[in-house]
Amino acid sequence: xxxxxxxxxxxxxxxxxxxxxxxxxxxxxxxxxxxxxxxxxxxxxxxxxxxxxxxxxxxxxxxxxxxxxxxxxxxxxxxxxxx
Numbered sequence: 001x002x003x004x005x006x007x008x009x010x011x012x013x014x015x016x017x018x019x020x021x022x023x024x025x026x027x028x029x030x031x032x033x034x035x036x037x038x039x040x041x042x043x044x045x046x047x048x049x050x051x052x053x054x055x056x057x058x059x060x061x062x063x064x065x066x067x068x069x070x071x072x073x074x075x076x077x078x079x080x081x082x083x
Contacts, residue, residue: 002040002074007033010072014042017063026059027051031082039074045082053079 002010011033018028027048034041044053044060053060060077067075 002035002072004035006072007035007040010040010067010075011042013067013070013072014044014063014077017066018044021059022047026056028053028056028059031080039076041076041078043078043080045080053081 011030015030018026018030021028027046028044028051029047030042031045032043034043044056046053057079060079064075064077067073
């Protein structure tokens with residue numbers, strides 16, 4: 001289970017990864033996170049109108065695998081629409 005300190009670091013890694021993906025035309029950003037039952041859920045929303053986060057599920061899955069490879073287990077990226 002990630003600690004509060006680790007949560008901040010993991011969320012920042014995801015933010016940076018999504019920022020880097022923007023150069024490739026992927027317009028997503030982190031809108032929030034929640035630690036619940038040993039799982040860290042990171043909510044990912046479009047950073048531009050007309051983009052669906054779900055269309056980039058493969059990228060989000062890849063980021064989850066990269067996090068696990070670095071030892072950051074129990075992390076889920078959740079696609080959502082911004083209110």
